[in-house]
Amino acid sequence: METIKEEIQAAGSAEVNDEGTDIELHMKSFSPKGEIGIHHLQKIYESKKSRFEALKNIDLSIGTNEFVTIVGPSGCGKSTLLRIVAGLDELTDGSVTVDGEEVIGPGADRGMVFQGYTLFPWLTVRENIEYGPKLKGIPTLERRSISNYFLKVIKLESFAKAYPKQLSGGMKQRVAIARALANRPKVLLMDEPFGALDAQTKLEMQEMLLEVWEKEKTTVLFITHDIDEAIFLSQRIVVMGSNPGRILKIFDVKLPAQRSPEVREHPEFLALKRELGQLLKHE
Numbered sequence: 238m239e240t241i242k243e244e245i246q247a248a249g250s251a252e253v254n255d256e257g258t259d260i261e262l263h264m265k266s267f268s269p270k271g272e273i274g275i276h277h278l279q280k281i282y283e284s285k286k287s288r289f290e291a292l293k294n295i296d297l298s299i300g301t302n303e304f305v306t307i308v309g310p311s312g313c314g315k316s317t318l319l320r321i322v323a324g325l326d327e328l329t330d331g332s333v334t335v336d337g338e339e340v341i342g343p344g345a346d347r348g349m350v351f352q353g354y355t356l357f358p359w360l361t362v363r364e365n366i367e368y369g370p371k372l373k374g375i376p377t378l379e380r381r382s383i384s385n386y387f388l389k390v391i392k393l394e395s396f397a398k399a400y401p402k403q404l405s406g407g408m409k410q411r412v413a414i415a416r417a418l419a420n421r422p423k424v425l426l427m428d429e430p431f432g433a434l435d436a437q438t439k440l441e442m443q444e445m446l447l448e449v450w451e452k453e454k455t456t457v458l459f460i461t462h463d464i465d466e467a468i469f470l471s472q473r474i475v476v477m478g479s480n481p482g483r484i485l486k487i488f489d490v491k492l493p494a495q496r497s498p499e500v501r502e503h504p505e506f507l508a509l510k511r512e513l514g515q516l517l518k519h520e
């Protein structure tokens with residue numbers, strides 16, 4: 238076992254306890270940054286017959302380990318913006334940077350979680366989590382320590398060998414989050430990840446996501462239609478309007494950093510909910 242311990246510690250990212258039975262991954266060697274810069278971004282969808290300005294003059298800076306949520310009416314360009322930050326869509330003008338480096342395509346520094354369950358059905362939960370690290374050529378032993386760590390974080394250790402079809406919707410999304418995080422992204426991009434879940438599961442997932450975010454120190458850019466969800470999760474909320482897609486207003490969420498379920502009754506929560514509701518009603 239000593240050999241395993243040495244091998245993992247040499248990799249600089251994990252430690253084995255004294256018994257050597259439980260491989261525990263630590264974040265020592267992991268120094269996340271994840272500053273996102275969106276500068277004068279414009280996106281035009283153009284075909285022979287039509288021209289549609291989906292995003293106009295978007296300027297937004299998101300700091301390291303910040304949790305920012307975008308809300309706005311359907312079609313205002315939220316997903317387009319997120320996909321451009323992910324490098325999945327091309328921008329027309331302006332630029333997007335992560336830690337000062339221009340985004341020119343998808344990269345392991347940005348993890349993505351969508352509403353649809355995008356797990357590989359032919360792989361087990363553990364194999365899904367280990368998929369990214371395996372692609373990167375991370376050795377089996379280290380991959381195992383990564384999946385052990387994230388199985389614990391998402392509280393699905395006993396489902397390591399299960400296949401996606403054996404999981405509930407909430408469990409699948411937990412695995413999707415773990416799979417994205419296993420790549421050690423600096424930025425987690427989430428497009429309505431809890432949109433398809435029932436109300437109770439959604440609340441549980443929100444709490445779990447905040448726990449994970451506090452542990453992992455990743456920057457999160459999150460999209461939702463749900464104002465309560467936006468306020469509960471975020472440090473800042475970006476409200477977008479449509480035609481063309483643009484930023485209307487950015488709100489600081491002045492709630493305690495530690496978000497317990499009771500925070501939903503906080504006067505600041507209720508006041509912000511009213512203000513956001515009013516703003517979105519006119520969009």
Ligand SMILES: Nc1ncnc2c1ncn2[C@@H]1O[C@H](COP(=O)(O)OP(=O)(O)OP(=O)(O)O)[C@@H](O)[C@H]1O
Binds near residue numbers: 282291309312318
């Ligand atoms: N490939 C495309 N070609 C042309 N127009 C597109 C394309 N993709 C998106 N659009 C248009 O761009 C606009 C923004 O779409 P987007 O999906 O980003 O909005 P959204 O705010 O995420 O909407 P929703 O909340 O309904 O998911 C919409 O009007 C959409 O029809």
